[in-house]
Amino acid sequence: MVTSIIRRLFQAIFVIVAMTIIVFIGVNVIGNPVDILINPDANQAERARVIAHYGLDQPIWKQYLMFLQGLLHGDFGDSFVYGRPALGLILERLPATLELAITALGIALVVGLPLGLYAGLYPKRLSSKLIMSGSILGFSLPTFWVGLMLIMVFSVELGWLPTNGRGPTMEFLGVQWSFLTGEGLRHLLLPAFNLALFKTSLILRLTRAGVQEVLPQDYIKFARAKGVRESRIIGVHVFKNLMIPVVTIIGLEFGSLIAFSVVTESIFAWPGMGKLIIDSINLLDRPVIVAYLMMMVMLFVALNFIIDICYTILDPRVRLDAKA
């Protein structure tokens, strides 16, 4: 167990190092920030001064080493646009994205798991067929369109919910949160639902597939032959087998919720990281882009690590393999 964790740690470090190279080369390719940073009317001397200030006159390998050095100190440089440390800028936006992602994942789990279980247990019922058809819609409707429709219906036509922003926030643990105020919660509802729709369908279909895979197994029949109550068969025998793939997907999807909620955040003008990164890409704000990408790499590596550990808890067969 311990050796496998150490092995995974080394793999994680390798992934992060590889990503620093890819990210660094990537942002160097997408455009020259100097063109944006400097007033076109500026003279040559001023231009050279700015380039030197940002270290852009150095050879590329030296720039990379400087970048790595900064990385180890948690310093991604100052944002070209805001003139403040890029990492701080992102961390400031993190709570907004985090609460949106957690709420969306919560909705997806609370709705997707029971419905998937139901559709898997009673596949012939009309309600199950409706659920499955609905999940296809949830799967295939583009997020931006659903977001616009939600605004159209619930904000414009019905006037129930606000269209944009976080609403009033409340401080908790030194961070501003929307979900702690009633008005903030109202602001949270539409974007969270929009973000959750796809994930709900995904978890629902995965759960149903899992149920249908586990139910015909001999060990389920054997449990019935033992006289075990149906509630325990579903709740323990089926559920535990089912959770193995679901946990994997939940972990990965949580990462993607945080990293790629860009569309939803743009539509609902949610001041999260997604909105920040889109703005930064438009303005070629290199330090922010780099800091964001590196944070996401670490997030995914960390999530995968956690999933692996959950996996060994859920599936005893994996545990033995790790020992060998």
Place this chain on the structure above:
Amino acid sequence: MSALLQVSNLVTEFGGGRGRSGLKAVNDVSFSVDRGKVLGLVGESGSGKTVTGFSILRLLERPGRITGGRILFDGTDIANCSEEEMRNLRGKRIAMVFQDPMMTLNPVLTIGTQMVEAVQAHDKVSKDVARQRSRDALGLVGIPSPEERLAAYPHQFSGGMRQRVAIAIALLHQPDLIIADEPTTALDVTIQSQIIYEFQRLAEESNTAVIWITHDLAIVSRLADDIAVMYAGRLVETGPVGEVLTDPRHPYTAGLIASVPSQNRRGEPLHQIRGMTPAINRLPQGCSFRTRCDRATEGCLIMPDLIPEEDRAFRCIHPVMKEVA
């Protein structure tokens, strides 16, 4: 005294419904088992033996269902039992051991969990008591250091050990009837012998009735008191093991017996029954065995009834008779 289990004219169909008739996997099957007796239910793959077993426990999976006949267990018609009453029978009074030990235990639960839940499904006892009983049951089937084994997962056991665990689970409540569906097929011969011995002892000492489903006549001859031979969903011959195996009446039974390899016929080619078991949806008219039988005549175009003869019965109008020397 009436038999513990009395199956009469059982019909189990798959598919069908709404006026259409389904495929009869079990067709007009009758037999009975007394306490302390072992019935060998013999037949080829697809002859309906396993479906018969599941019918008794009412554990058929859709689209399978019982459409005819009666199953009396200790005087109660199981068709009249509620789902909860059935649950109380399963594991408690009728236990079953499945064919493939690699598949019968849940891979993500420990042996202990799976045994304790089997105890607690029927008896309101504490976890400690249930664990103690599980430990004893594991010891009974010859699993060394049962205490440690309770904490293990199925994949840490070999096939033979898993089947012992399954048998230990079946023994937990000292059931009146155990349905053993080819429990030794996946095991090697030495373990097979041990398990057969365990069942024999069980039938004698605890007065448990056993239905041993198998295609292996050698096992039946060692273990069973009575034999019921199935072919294409029907019983073709029943009777005491000694009589049926030494002096079969039905040509199919005779063919099966002749196909068992023997020391005495070393060097001779092994007997085969020609042809193959017909698919259940394409049975020939009349006697199902007609197309593979050397004795078939036009009279076989009509399905013969079971013909009783003393305490045995066979379904053939041209029975094999041992020539009286």
